[in-house]
Structure formats: structure tokens, C-alpha cells
Amino acid sequence: MYKIKGFDEFSKELKKLSKNAKRLDGENNVSFAELFTREFMVKYTDFSSFEELLEAGNFIVNSQEDxxxxxxxxxxxxxxxxxxFSSWREMLEKASAEWVEKKLFE
Structure with a gap:
């Protein structure tokens, strides 16, 4: 029997990915701060925070209801x-996808 070089490392990564996927299974409550990180905002918007984006639109948001x-x-x-982005839904979907990807591979 012979060992494939790198297989053990690949197997460890698959196990880690599987474990992380199980943690994400079901419903997750994720804050806007976690979704719309500084990196995300700088990459896709004219702002460095979600709060700045809201302020620029003159939206006063102090609660989820607001x-x-x-x-x-x-x-x-x-x-x-x-x-x-062309819509809020598109922005939210992109941020969510990036959040999931980050959580899977952390």
C-alpha cells in the first residue's frame, strides 16, 4: 500500500469543511455588522460601514422596526x-454568500 502525497491534508480539510457546514445548517441569526464588514462595504459601496450607507440616504434606523x-x-x-448592486436583495444575497463562504473555510 502506498500513500498519496497530500491526501491526509486534503482529508483534514474535508472534515473541517464538513464540520463547519454542519454548524451552518439550519437558521442563523447574523447581524448587519457581521454581514456588511468594512471590507465588504469598501469593496462594493461608497462607504466603510452600513451605518454610513444608511446616513447618506437620510434613513434613521435605531431598531429592526425602523x-x-x-x-x-x-x-x-x-x-x-x-x-x-441593482437592489437591496442583490446586496444582501452577496453579503450572505460571502459570510457563508468565510464561515465554511475558517
Whole structure:
């Protein structure tokens, strides 16, 4: 029997990936701060934080209810004008995908 070079390392990485995937299974509560990191905001928007993006649109958000009260069409227009995304949904989906990828490979 012979050993394939690198197989043990590959196997360890697969086990780690599987463990991380199990942790992500189901519903996850993720804060905007975790989703919209400084790196994400600088890469895709004109701002370094999600709070700055809200302030630039004159949105006053002190609670989840405040955020939910922003009309979708108004927020989509703001997102389209100050980010690389065409809608809030697109921005949220990209941030979520990047968060999942980061968690899988940490």
C-alpha cells in the first residue's frame, strides 16, 4: 500500500469543511455588522460601514422596526445609486454568500 502525497491534508480539510457546514445548517441569526464588514462595504459601496450607507440616504434606523419601515423601492434606489448592486436583495444575497463562504473555510 502506498500513500498519496497530500491526501491526509486534503482529508483534514474535508472534515473541517464538513464540520463547519454542519454548524451552518439550519437558521442563523447574523447581524448587519457581521454581514456588511468594512471590507465588504469598501469593496462594493461608497462607504466603510452600513451605518454610513444608511446616513447618506437620510434613513434613521435605531431598531429592526425602523429598518423594516423603509419602503423597498426607496431603499432599492438608494442601494442602486451608492453601491455596485441593482437592489437591496442583490446586496444582501452577496453579503450572505460571502459570510457563508468565510464561515465554511475558517
Amino acid at each position: 429598518f423594516k419601515a423603509i419602503p423597498d423601492d426607496v431603499f432599492d434606489e438608494h442601494i442602486k445609486s451608492v453601491t455596485k
